[in-house]
Amino acid sequence: MSTPTVGSLPVNGATLHYEVRGQGPLVLLIPGGTGGASSLDALAADLATEYTVATYDPRGMSRSTLEDPEAEQYVAEHADDALRMLDLLSPEEPARVFGASSGAIVAVHLLxxxxxxxxxxxxxxxxxxxxxxxxxxxxxxxTRVTETLRTQGLMPAMAAFAAGLQKEGAPSLQPPAEVKLPPQAAARAEQTMADLPYFIGRIVPSFMSYRPDLHRLRALSDHLVLACGENSRGELPYRPAAFLAEHLGIELRHFPGGHTGLTSHPAEFGELLHKALRA
Known part of the structure; x- marks a missing residue:
């Protein structure tokens, strides 16, 4: 895996940690959840054979620090961060952008x-x-997740959130068995847990309350690829992309795995993303 060039970018109210690999037209990868740039390492290394690939930790996550740790979070401000990355790394040419989950909301707003x-x-x-x-x-x-976080704490709120995302009639999620992780993976898991209160408390309520401009999306639909996981059918994160694809009259593409297919099936996911970025 290629070693990235690491940098920091001051933006409004935050400093972003970013990493760059490869050469060619710019592809900006925007992570979802609490993954951060490191969750996209394998995908970035694969794409770097053809592109300059930039990844970053969204503001408030991992190595991207906030000037005010209690600041409210907004999709528009996160999209402006992505724009600053484009201005830094591809000032003369439009760039390709991939976003996953909450990062995909940012990418849609940017478009x-x-x-x-x-x-x-x-x-x-x-x-x-x-x-x-x-x-x-x-x-x-x-509302239920926010109230549960306030009254019962993080893990009950996460359980309420996870239950709301599942397929109707699916069994409740069980805590994963404890396993010994390699040091790098263990550090990543520790950072994920550290970012969870910020994610569930400020990213989830703000981002999932956001409504895109459907008229603008229709006018720009030839620049948009909507994708879902093959194994996500019936789950809540699948449904908005499927609805939008039908509403906009564009193809809904299916990638391997489920909501986190880019980490569970990185090689197959990367192959399909190559095709989607070229189309």
């Missing part, structure tokens, strides 16, 4: 607000639940 800076967006399972006909139910889920 609708700065289309001249984006050649193509591949959005994998953006949980844009506000576009769904039953959005009221999902607002109730967010």
């Amino acid at each position: 609708t607000t700065c289309p001249e800076r984006v050649a193509r967006v591949v959005a994998h399972e953006p949980p844009l639940v506000e576009v769904l006909p039953d959005a009221t139910e999902h607002r109730a889920l967010l």
Whole structure:
């Protein structure tokens, strides 16, 4: 795996940690959840055979620090961070952008607000639940998760959130068995746990309350690829992309695995992403 060049970028209210690999047209990878840049290492190394690939920790996550650790988080501000990355690394040419989950929401907003800076967006399972006909139910889920976090703490809130994302009738998620991880993976898991309160407390409520500009998306749909995991059918993160693909009249592409297919099936996922970025 190629060794990235590491940098830091001051933005409004934060400093972003970013990593760059390869040569060629720029591809910006925006992680979802608490993964950060390190969750995209394998994918970035694969794409770096053809592109300059940039990854970064979203503001407030891992090595990207906030000036005010209690600051509210907004999709528009996270999208502006992505724009600053494009301005730094590809100032003259539009770039390709891939986003996963919450990172896909950022990528969609970037497309609708700065289309001249984006050649193509591949959005994998953006949980844009506000576009769904039953959005009221999902607002109730967010309220339940927020209240559970306030009254019972992190792990009960995570359990409530995970239950709301599952397929109807699916068995409840069980805690994973304890296993001994390699040092690098153990450090990554520790960082993920450290970022969970910020993610569940400030990213989830703000991002899943965001509604994209559907008129703008329709006008820009030739620059947008919507993707879902083969194994995600029926789960909440699958449904908004499927709804939008039908609404916009574009193909819904299926990638291997489920919501986290880029980590469970990195080689197959990377192969399909190569094709989606070229199309």
